[in-house]
Amino acid sequence: MSKKNLAILLRARMRSNNSAKSSLSQFPKEIPSNPQENHSGDHHIVRNSSDLDTRGRVYDVVRETMHSAISASKTGVSDITLNDFQEGYSSLSLEDRGKLLLALAKEYDVNREQVRELIKQYLGLETPSSDDALSSVFYRIEWNLRHALKPTYESFFERLNTHPGGLRFLSILRADLLSILTKENTPSLRTLDSYLKEKLGMWLSPATLELHQITWDDPASLLEKIVAYEAVHPISNLLDLKRRLGIGRRCFGYFHPSIPGEPLIFIEVALMETVAQTIQEVLWDNPPIPENQSTCALFYSISSTQPGLAGINLGKFLIKRVITLVKKEMPHVSTFATLSPIPGYMQWLLSKLQTQSRFAEEERGGTESNPTSSTFSEQVLLPEEEQALMSLSDDSSSGSNGMEVLLNFLTQKNCDWATSPRVLPVLEPILMRLCARYLLQEKKRGKALDSVANFHLQNGAMVERINWLADRSEKGIHQSGGIMVNYVYRLENIEDYAQSYFGSGQIHASPGIHSRL
């Protein structure tokens, strides 16, 4: 899963800074305030300064434990020290964690004296031309240089990883780090994050992940996590959860052996007669058809659970493996499709309309004050769309051109346009056409701009159909004008499509979508 994608799935949690809270809740140990001064309100100032002292001392202890854990010999670090560090870290405030991570980044960095010494030796040797004794020296120095360039904290991460519970701890630590980086984006912290991310990506390679079907028979402690982490279509209560796992539905998760009882990512599947066009069709209370009459498995929700694993592609192979499992259980299912949100559509469209209507305004003024406007200006709307929009222009949404009118409608509070019988039919063809353009033609570094599109395309899907007013919720209207998209996975094409997307950024789409452009 791409960084963008995860960021979107997790936006709600990351924003409310729940990540730090939830990681703290894993470690019930809290530093008690001084009990002797806790009974009276008279000693407010004293108590506060004493609290600060206590906190300072606790920080120093954790800092010291970290130092012991890092400076012990490679295999001599004890489980107790690592345990103490994990517990101590978890008892710190986010502020103190930030301080500690900065110390880690700066004081346990690369040993640069050693690097310079090895570089000197390295440059003194000739690149070997044959496999002789001299080349042996060269290879050794090169190996040593490579390892000297490894920051000390990287070895510390490796130690933590081999410690029971360490991988989970590191994922919490990275969630903190990402949260701190939003406020204090320094080069040393960014580098710390790059190394940690690289390590986590290696340890969580698809080879180590296990796919399990999650059912109502699973432990409540696991199921509550599904409720907590379901990011796409929130689960309201236990009955709702039971339905998600019951007849006509399936739920699969990727698990890692050292983070037991908690999927890193999970996917929900509904068994349908045809590919659903709206979420209402999917979120039924009672199965619309018996399972053995289903021909389509619809992936209607994919959620990541660990904010600390943002940017690490956990979804690779997930869909392919789920398809294999479903196909094995139900050979009568022949279509594998999604009903997906288009999380970036409105954001892109509004920004495009703002820029272009300003350019249009400037050009109309004929001042030519801004030479970039003519270079970057484009016709966002077709002439007939322009006309239709201008004819809608009234008090509630006026504008000097079609783009401005559209912009005003889309930014109305309460999204009134979406319930107006007068406006809706005019906006439908325009928003649908621009949505097809957004999905098929808007790219960043050669990949689809939309994070969910990018996720499915790199997994080998094609864009099959876009559906008008498929999600009428406030969030749906706000994100994508209520439009949702069906991606389809065709078994015979998955491999080819994934590869051509990776290789040349080619996006496969149905003729129906192409005809909208």
Added chain:
Amino acid sequence: MSKKNLAILLRARMRSNNSAKSSLSQFPKEIPSNPQENHSGDHHIVRNSSDLDTRGRVYDVVRETMHSAISASKTGVSDITLNDFQEGYSSLSLEDRGKLLLALAKEYDVNREQVRELIKQYLGLETPSSDDALSSVFYRIEWNLRHALKPTYESFFERLNTHPGGLRFLSILRADLLSILTKENTPSLRTLDSYLKEKLGMWLSPATLELHQITWDDPASLLEKIVAYEAVHPISNLLDLKRRLGIGRRCFGYFHPSIPGEPLIFIEVALMETVAQTIQEVLWDNPPIPENQSTCALFYSISSTQPGLAGINLGKFLIKRVITLVKKEMPHVSTFATLSPIPGYMQWLLSKLQTQSRFAEEERGGTESNPTSSTFSEQVLLPEEEQALMSLSDDSSSGSNGMEVLLNFLTQKNCDWATSPRVLPVLEPILMRLCARYLLQEKKRGKALDSVANFHLQNGAMVERINWLADRSEKGIHQSGGIMVNYVYRLENIEDYAQSYFGSGQIHASPGIHSRL
């Protein structure tokens, strides 16, 4: 598990070069020889040269596939290419595999032009003193340099690892590489092995390994592997296997999710009333006591299964985790001990006796021709031992000093000394004393010289007792004069002992053992 240890456990298999055979047998595809020329003996030469042609072509195809798999963009390499490479590689002869691995080591090495360019940039920058924009450049160049020093083949290993079956494949590839290195130990191949070993060690960290109890209810395909890999006390037939998994015994294995159905290492446990002193006590046909009367869990066999994972410590945490499981199931078990071979004892003793009796001879000659002899000579035998041995000296084993007599006895073919009522009582105290010395005092780089001792000591055990004629098999007499050792794990000391062994090489031992020194 240390490299030495694994090497010993696997010696039999490695020697007979079964590793290559067994890896080939995983991939039934064989290159067919040309069928048109296969029916007659008349075309021997033609057929052979055609075979060579075919082989050459196959090699070229595999070589080409490898190149495609390596040079595709990071995420653009297809599963099909990697599959093709794995299958193609497996169809090659060991000789061609060696050729391919040498090509991999040399042609997909570090990009040294890029490294030199980055070093130039790196040396042009000052080490950052504060977190500013300049330090950002420094960190980036340093990160790039570190990554440029990564051989191209390392990325290829990473690709294979994320591919289904890839980890298993890499372990086979490394077994081949180790086998090739015994014949062609070139710096480039050694470096290739170092990187592959480092990667495998990371991917197989204890965090990713799962402990399972292996029982008679497990699939036959798994159980046959236990039979095949049991290296310490071979399993003769199905009934024997059933006994190893039946009442009074337990078997546990470490599994990795991407090498399913096959333990990487497994350990066999016998439930006893007391700590066994001989293997006969352990290898009973019928349980000597009901399980609920057992107070001791005896680890009597630990076997590694993958020659390609030699040198990678898979046993870490294994014993601690097994103890936890056993303790949970049977709280009445309070002693956790091993009955272990001492694989290096005789080899060390014979070499010691040879050197020292030569020194003694030279000194007795009084020629002083070799000044090192007096420097390195030592009293291996006590005066009373010397005397007792000389009194044994006869036609079957004569010698000019006690060491020579002992050497001659120990190197008799058929190990006659071990069945002689006259010799045995004289040798017992000598061999037992020297064995205690070997286990407690002979070290290499600060660690126990004996590989099995090193394994248990680093896991937190202590040396409890050595047992005379505990293994009367030819192998047992040959390896360790028939002596076996009990290591004991005391729950309350495991952590401390492991740490002091790692830190200072301290070997904890019972007073009984110490008194033998």
